[in-house]
Amino acid sequence: MPKFTRIAALLLVAVAVVLAVLAFSIGRRATTPVAADVSATRALGFAPEPATVPVVVAAAGLPAGTPLTASSLKLVNWAQRPADGYGDVDAVVGGVPLVDIPAGTAVTSKVLARGLSMALKPGERAVAVPVDEQAGAGNRVVPGDYVDVFVSLKAPPTMSYQPAAHEVVPDTSQTRLLLSRLRVLAYGSDDLPSSSARTAPAPTADDGKPKPSSDGDTRSVATAAPSQSSPKDVPHTAVLAVPVGEASQLLLGVQNGKLSLGVRLPTDDGQPDGALFPSPRPVLAARSDLTPEQKQQLQQPENQAFAGIDGSGLAGHDPFAKSPLRAGHASASPSIQIIRGASDDSARPARTNP
Numbered sequence: 531m532p533k534f535t536r537i538a539a540l541l542l543v544a545v546a547v548v549l550a551v552l553a554f555s556i557g558r559r560a561t562t563p564v565a566a567d568v569s570a571t572r573a574l575g576f577a578p579e580p581a582t583v584p585v586v587v588a589a590a591g592l593p594a595g596t597p598l599t600a601s602s603l604k605l606v607n608w609a610q611r612p613a614d615g616y617g618d619v620d621a622v623v624g625g626v627p628l629v630d631i632p633a634g635t636a637v638t639s640k641v642l643a644r645g646l647s648m649a650l651k652p653g654e655r656a657v658a659v660p661v662d663e664q665a666g667a668g669n670r671v672v673p674g675d676y677v678d679v680f681v682s683l684k685a686p687p688t689m690s691y692q693p694a695a696h697e698v699v700p701d702t703s704q705t706r707l708l709l710s711r712l713r714v715l716a717y718g719s720d721d722l723p724s725s726s727a728r729t730a731p732a733p734t735a736d737d738g739k740p741k742p743s744s745d746g747d748t749r750s751v752a753t754a755a756p757s758q759s760s761p762k763d764v765p766h767t768a769v770l771a772v773p774v775g776e777a778s779q780l781l782l783g784v785q786n787g788k789l790s791l792g793v794r795l796p797t798d799d800g801q802p803d804g805a806l807f808p809s810p811r812p813v814l815a816a817r818s819d820l821t822p823e824q825k826q827q828l829q830q831p832e833n834q835a836f837a838g839i840d841g842s843g844l845a846g847h848d849p850f851a852k853s854p855l856r857a858g859h860a861s862a863s864p865s866i867q868i869i870r871g872a873s874d875d876s877a878r879p880a881r882t883n884p
Contacts, residue, residue, distance in 0.1 A: 718765025810843025
C-alpha cells in the first residue's frame with residue numbers, strides 16, 4: 531500500500547509539471563499572436579501587405595494660381611489619408627491652388643480656392659448690392675437666378691439756378707434698365723452651391739470608407755440633416771456676377787439711386803444692344819498720342835472700367851450741354867422789378883433796342 535501511494539504521488543507530480551508547461555506555452559502564444567503569424571508567413575517565404583488607402587498628391591511642383599490638370603496629379607497608397615484629402619484625381623482636376631504645393635505633397639481642400647471666386651467666369655467680378663423686400667422681388671431671389679437690374683435716379687439738385695415761383699420745373703427723374711441678365715451668386719446668407727471639386731471630402735476611416743458618427747450614421751457632415759432649423763435672417767445684400775466693364779455703372783447706381791432686381795427666365799438670353807445708344811462720357815479721357823493699336827485697347831472691358839463713369843453719364847446727360855432749366859431761363863425776356871415800400875411789382879418786359 532505505501533508503495534502504491536508513492537507511485538500515485540509521482541504520477542500526479544508528473545501530470546502537474548506537464549500541465550504547467552502546457553499552460554505556459556498557451557499563455558505565451560496568446561500574448562504574441564501577430565509575431566507568431568508573421569514568423570510563420572516569413573517562414574513560408576512571403577510577408578503580409580499593410581492596409582493602405584489611395585491619396586491624391588502633386589506629381590510635380592504646383593504653382594499657386596494655376597489650374598490643376600490630370601497630368602499634374604497622381605495617386606499613391608498611404609497608410610492613412612490626410613484630413614480633407616482626396617482619393618480621386620477627377621475630384622481635384624480644375625481646382626486652383628492658393629499656395630505653392632511641393633511635389634509629393636497631398637492635395638487637400640484647404641489649399642484649393644473655394645467659395646464665390648470659383649463660381650465666377652473669366653471677366654466677371656462679384657459685386658454686392660443692397661436689397662430689401664421690394665428691391666429683391668419680395669425676397670424670392672435665390673442663388674443661381676438671372677436678374678435684370680433697374681435703377682431709379684432722382685433729379686439732381688440745381689445749385690446755380692433758382693426758378694421763379696410761377697415757373698414750372700420739369701421733373702428729370704428717371705427709371706431705366708441698367709444692366710441685364712446678371713447671375714446671382716449669393717442672396718442674404720444663401721450661397722451658390724459649390725461643385726464637387728471645390729468642396730471638402732467627407733471624413734473617411736483608414737480603409738477609405740465613410741467614417742460613422744457617434745450614433746452610427748455614415749452620412750457626411752455636409753449632408754447630415756440639421757438637428758433644428760433656425761429662422762433665416764432678412765436678406766440685406768445680393769452678390770451679383772458683373773462683367774468688369776459694367777461694374778462701375780452698378781456701383782454708381784447704388785450710390786446715386788435705388789436698384790431693383792427683376793428675376794428672369796434662365797433660358798431667356800435677350801439683352802439690350804448698347805451700340806444703338808450713345809456711350810456716356812468717361813471720367814478719364816484717353817491720351818491724344820495713342821497708336822491705332824492702343825486705341826483699340828480702349829474698348830477692352832478692363833480699360834473701360836478704369837476710365838470710369840460719372841453721375842451725368844449714368845443719367846444719360848451731356849455735362850457740357852445746357853440743361854433745360856438753364857436754357858429756359860436764358861431765353862426768358864428780361865424784366866424790370868419796381869419796389870414800392872414793402873411791396874414790389876413786376877413791370878412789363880423791358881424794351882430792347884433792335
